[in-house]
Amino acid sequence: MIQTRSCPIVLIMNPPGPQQATPGSQVELFVTVSNQGDQSAVIDVFIDDSERDLRKWCDSPRQRLALDPKQSSEVAFRFTIPPQAFPGIYDYAIVVDAPEHYPEDTPLQRPRQLQLLPRDQQAVRVSDPTFALKPQTTPQQPLVVQPGKPQVVQIQVHNRSDRVDRFRLTCPDLEESWYSVRYQVPSLSGPGLVDCPDGLDLNPNTRGQIVLLFQPPTDTLSGSYSPTLRVYSANTPDLVLLDLVYLQIPTTYGLKVEIETLLGKVTRKPGRFKVNIANEGNVIRELGVGASSSEEDEYAAYECRPEEVRLLPGRSVGIDLTIKPKNWWQRPFWGEPFEIPFKIDLTDAKALPLPKTPPKAKLEWLARPWWQLLLAALLVLAALGGIFYLVWLVYFRAPDPVRVESFQSDSIRYLETNGDRITLNWQLRNPGQIRKITVNARAGNGQPVSKPMELTFGDQLKEVADLPAALKGKCQITEDLLACRNVKTDARKGGYYVFEMKVLQRHRDAPAVTTQSDLIEIVPKPKPKPETLSKPVIGKFTLNGTAAPANVPLKIKTDTNPGDKVVLSWQVTGKDVSVELETYGTFGPNGSLSLPPFTRAGRQIPITLKAANKAGEVRRGFVIETFDPTPPPPPPGKDAPKNPGKPAAPALKTAPEPTAPAP
Structure with missing residues (x-):
């Protein structure tokens, strides 16, 4: 079904139907516009007159x-x-547009008609020609014209003048394809009468x-049509002879639907068809087109x-x-193809009549190739396997x-100085199959360095309470994972270690x-x-307060002079030091030694x-x-020397070193 959406703009025309007027008069049309939407809108209302100059007659066409x-x-x-306007029917449309908001x-578009009637003649002369229509038509009794079938209207023309006149008929409101005109000449032509196929020549008073x-x-x-007929007189071309013919074209709803097969036998691709729809009626059709199965089940x-689609008549x-x-x-x-019957479903937006029997066709789905049959057999075997x-x-597989x-x-690195002990972490899948875990510690060269850590598990392992005490x-523990952290070992001495884990499983045939x-x-430790x-x-x-090294003169002891004593003092620093005064012996690192005056001079x-x-050793001396x-x-x-109390300094002489001074 075609879903129609309610329009937010509503129009009311006053008057609602066609309007009539005469040349030189005025006519008014009132249009009420209502905004039924949910937003404000700027709406343009204007006259669309594409064929005539009706817009020029309106003071505000937009x-x-x-x-x-x-x-x-x-x-x-x-x-x-205007007074010179020709009588007839003027078609136009009132257009309402809101492009920014709707x-x-x-x-x-709302189609409209303005029927311009001829003005009444003020005086009819006796010599003016006249004409009459047969059959006579009125708006209530129009002449019914079937599309494509001719309908005859006879015009009886009376030449009441005293001169031969030629008359010509026109229909300015209709296209030339709508009608044809034939002029019938009287059987007995009077003197001076000339036959002409383009007009009707009449003798006086004929x-x-x-x-x-x-x-x-x-x-x-x-619909209804009211074209204007005008008869022209060659003798009096300004004479306006007008009349209206009221025509009624009945509605026909002819619709032709055919299905053209483009690809009707398929294997993998979809089928392709073309639905040809022809509007053989005389109304505009707005159709919704679909397809469905001809049977109860839908196979495609x-x-x-x-x-x-929107179809104009004849399209x-x-x-x-x-x-x-x-x-x-x-x-x-294998065998015959699978047939998928279908039909064309038509819907009309205006609920106009549709063909009683929808067109039908079928799509043939061809059988599979032989290799697909082989593939199906293999799939069956695979399913059994x-x-x-x-x-x-479920029943025989080992866990x-x-x-x-x-x-x-x-x-990977611990410190012995901190008292570190190597701790191990491990994760084992399927812990329910663990019977025993053995962890061996080996040195970097592969030699065992401590007693193996053995962890024996019970008959079942489902929760933490079932674990060995050491763990x-x-x-x-979860359903399929045993995760242990910070399991301490005996390795705490410095060196390189490699730990080997060996897991024995409950299934006797399962390898460790x-x-x-x-x-x-x-x-x-360092x-x-x-x-x-x-x-x-x-x-x-120092010697008597004099720091070494130095040459120190000393007085010897005589009968008259006690001589100078010798006082040695030292301080030595260092580890495991032995201090020796040559000739006098070994002493401590800090000490002093007093010697008596010497007795030999020079x-x-x-x-x-x-x-x-x-x-090593160091020396210092006097x-x-x-x-x-x-x-x-x-x-x-x-003469005796002056200053007898001060002896002269002895001359320095080199003498052998005594082994020990005299006390």
């Missing part, structure tokens, strides 16, 4: 309205008809007949393009129809083996599942570094301090120069 929702307004069109519902043959085209729209999907259109079979299993494997496999899978998803340590609190971890390192030994340092070594006595350890403070006697004949 007007614009701005209407809110549910608001109405009225426009008026005033026609001023583009899908506008423009709307009558003649003009035959008007109406034969409208077959595509003429049904139907698609028509386009689904809606035809071709619609593409595609038919695609629905159910693949209905296609035969699948059933056997399912039976074996899924244990599968190691992961086995690793928390870290409780460290593992989580083994895996091993990556190389794991425990960094050992060994203490040996201390760096350095040479001793002699921080202080000698040089070295005193050396030696500090040594495994890193050279003592002894002298006699007693002055020598003066030479004979010489």
Whole structure:
């Protein structure tokens, strides 16, 4: 069915029907426009007169309205008809358009008619010609004209003048294809009469007949027509002889529908047909076109393009129809093709009559090729094999083996100084098949380094309570996964380790599942570094307050002078240091030594301090120069020396080093 959408713009014409007027008069048309939509709209109302100059007679042929929702307004069109206008029927249309607000519902057209009647003659002269129509027609009793069939109207012309006159008939409101004119000449022509096929020649005070043959085209729209007939007189061309003929063309609803087969036998592609529709009536048809099965079941999907058509009288259109079979299993494997009967479904938007018997056709779905039959047999065998496999899978198949998803340590590097112990993590699929887990720790060279960790599982493993005691609190168990974290091992000494896991399954024939971890390192404690030994340092070594090295003169002991004592003092730093004063022995790193005055003058006595350890030795020393403070006697004949109390400094001499000074 074609679904019609209500138009948001409503028009009311006043007067609603055709209007009549005469040349030189005025006529008004009032149009009420109502906005029934849900939005404000700007609406144009104008006259569409494509064939005549009717727009020139209207003072405002185009007007614009701005209407809110549910608001109405009225426009008026005033026609001023010129006196020289020809009588007849003037067709025009009132167009309403709102392209900005209702583009899908506008423009709307309402056809109108303005019938211009001839003015009454003020005076009819006795010599003026006259004519009469046979049969006489009125708006209530029009002349019925069937489309494509001729209808005769006779015009009796009376020449009442005293001169020969020629008369010609025209119908200005109709196209020339609508009618034909034949002029019948009287059988007895008077003197001076000339026959002419283009007109009716009449002697004075004689009558003649003009035959008007109406034969409208077959595509003429049904309805009422009132064309104007005018008879022209050659002697008085300004004389207007007019009359109206009222015609009625009855409505016919002829519709011809045929199905043309383009592709009627198919294997994989959809079928293709063309639906040819011809409007043999005289009304405009708005049709919806579809297709459906001729039987109770629908075997295919139907698609028509386009689904809606608008046909003028005498026009035809071709619609593409595609038919695609629905159910693949209905296609035969061999033999005759599968027939899909269908029919064309027509709907009329105006509920006009349609053909009683819809056209029918059928699509043939050809049998499958032989290789598809072979494929079907293989599919059946595969299905049977699948059933056997399912039976074996449920009742005879061995349970899924244990599968190691992961086995690793928390870290690949631990520190012995922190007291770290290697902890392991693992994930095992199908934990219900685990009977025993053994974890061996091996050194980097493959040698075992600790006792294996053995974990024995019970008869069933469904929850955490069923786990071995060593794994409780460290593992989580689901239907198909055992996940353990931070399982401690005995490996805590420095070195490299590799852990090997061996899983024994409950099914006796199932092999053991083994895996091993990556190389794991425990960094050992660092060994203490040996201390760096350095040479001793002699921080202080003095003789009677004089720092070494130096040459120190000392007085010897005499009868008159006690001499200078020797006081040695030292300070030595360093580890494992041995301190030695050469000739005097070994002493501690910090100390002092007092020696008595020397008794022999003129000698040089070295005193050396030696500090040594495994890193080496250092030395520092003095050279003592002894002298006699007693002055020598003066030479004979010489005066005694001044300053007898101050002896002269002895000359330095090199003497062998004494083994020990005299006390």
